[in-house]
Amino acid sequence: MAKLKSWQELPCGAIIEDPKAVLDNKTGAWRSERPVWDREKCIQCLTCWVYCPDAAIVVQDGKMTGINYDYCKGCGICAAACPKKVQAIAMEGERK
Amino acid sequence: MILAKTGNEALAYAMKQINPDVVAAYPITPSTEIVQIFSQYVNDGLVDSEFVAVESEHSAMAACIGSAASGCRTMTATASQGLALMHEMLFIAGGLRLPIVMPIASRSISSPLNIHGDHSDSFASRDSGWLQFFCESVQEGYDTLIQAVKIAERASLPAIVAVDGFILSHCMERLEAFDDAKVRGWLGKWKPNWNLLDYRRPILVGPATMQDYYFEFKRTQIEGMNRVLPIIEEVQADFAREFGRGYGVIEEYRTEDAEAVVLLMGSACGTMREAVDALRAEGKKVGMVKLRVFRPLPHPVLKQALARFKTVAVMDRVDAVNSYGGPLFTETTSLLYDLAQRPKVLSYVYGLGGKEFTPLDAAAVLEGALAGRKDEPVTYVGVR
Numbered sequence: 001m002a003k004l005k006s007w008q009e010l011p012c013g014a015i016i017e018d019p020k021a022v023l024d025n026k027t028g029a030w031r032s033e034r035p036v037w038d039r040e041k042c043i044q045c046l047t048c049w050v051y052c053p054d055a056a057i058v059v060q061d062g063k064m065t066g067i068n069y070d071y072c073k074g075c076g077i078c079a080a081a082c083p084k085k086v087q088a089i090a091m092e093g094e095r096k
Numbered sequence: 097m098i099l100a101k102t103g104n105e106a107l108a109y110a111m112k113q114i115n116p117d118v119v120a121a122y123p124i125t126p127s128t129e130i131v132q133i134f135s136q137y138v139n140d141g142l143v144d145s146e147f148v149a150v151e152s153e154h155s156a157m158a159a160c161i162g163s164a165a166s167g168c169r170t171m172t173a174t175a176s177q178g179l180a181l182m183h184e185m186l187f188i189a190g191g192l193r194l195p196i197v198m199p200i201a202s203r204s205i206s207s208p209l210n211i212h213g214d215h216s217d218s219f220a221s222r223d224s225g226w227l228q229f230f231c232e233s234v235q236e237g238y239d240t241l242i243q244a245v246k247i248a249e250r251a252s253l254p255a256i257v258a259v260d261g262f263i264l265s266h267c268m269e270r271l272e273a274f275d276d277a278k279v280r281g282w283l284g285k286w287k288p289n290w291n292l293l294d295y296r297r298p299i300l301v302g303p304a305t306m307q308d309y310y311f312e313f314k315r316t317q318i319e320g321m322n323r324v325l326p327i328i329e330e331v332q333a334d335f336a337r338e339f340g341r342g343y344g345v346i347e348e349y350r351t352e353d354a355e356a357v358v359l360l361m362g363s364a365c366g367t368m369r370e371a372v373d374a375l376r377a378e379g380k381k382v383g384m385v386k387l388r389v390f391r392p393l394p395h396p397v398l399k400q401a402l403a404r405f406k407t408v409a410v411m412d413r414v415d416a417v418n419s420y421g422g423p424l425f426t427e428t429t430s431l432l433y434d435l436a437q438r439p440k441v442l443s444y445v446y447g448l449g450g451k452e453f454t455p456l457d458a459a460a461v462l463e464g465a466l467a468g469r470k471d472e473p474v475t476y477v478g479v480r
Contacts, residue, residue, distance in 0.1 A: 013193035
């Protein structure tokens, strides 16, 4: 872990000057349920990507390729947003 | 320009001249008129401000935080229950170091319901990281609100400017107002340290911090408050040069050879001047120390000022419910405790819920201070 800064080194107003720093905090451990994506059913509408309040829907070359469980908190919004006729994302209990 | 204005009218007029980018507010007695009059200025095109009529004071402060975080000069106004409803948001504005400026018409807090003036509302917000100015007159409220914008922006801290509810907010006084252009020129443009909407410099605002960084960030905020005093003194001097009226963080009234003085804030200072004059006419060595700035508490200035008196009677227009004296009293005793020779300090609580504080009441406090009486921890002035 990087050396912790002293208070004198911190920016005024507790802003984070490097927004990418949030990548260091893997917040997926909060999850009690996990979304499970079915590649076969997925129609690539990317609705889940639009609705995900984090950035846990992984998109490569314009296509949904999976879920980043390092940051997914299991809120289930992606599963709810997935079109009813498609249902490519299902929530399952998290197994620790 | 000489005008006749109530406290609320004068504060709204100052807001017109300040011409903030955004005002988000919700009405509450006795500060309603500040927002009401200002919204008329908006309607009449006399200001460039975006006015956001929100659904509660909590939302008002939330909108102000978003606005100030986007680099907009931001103001609101409230009182009493409204300030109480803003409570958690006040801490966020303080922690994010956003220079939101908020006049309040100080009022008691329920229950029992009471709409009149005391300092319960601002004192309940004491530890939220806001600067707090208390004003004696309508003129001082107007002048201080204009100063507060510059102070808040230089210090990166939000500021409350308090006038006593009804006693000042609804009382018409003579006001020497400045030109709009002169006020706007003096204030200039706010240059924020950061701006949430600046896409060239993306930042994250309002992060979560745990045991590793919360305390350290709080320490930076405390230091911000610790460093405000010279900024206030600088802005006050600059204001005096520009507009011809000087203020200090404290003001001493007839204290030259005084044995006993009263320390207090707000409109009651005017009453106390009368009482000091009356007792001085009888040859009694009494005086007044008026405190204008409660946050930051001007430690060195106040300590030095009070150290030389035999007795200091500290008057609070709020009670801290079973604390050993009113809140300003306990701060004062802490301030003086490590002096080798320290004054006797007495605690008086007065004027809750707008209870009248007359020149006779004021004289009785001065007499009590001269006698150095201290029968009980707190003397409740005028309570039957």
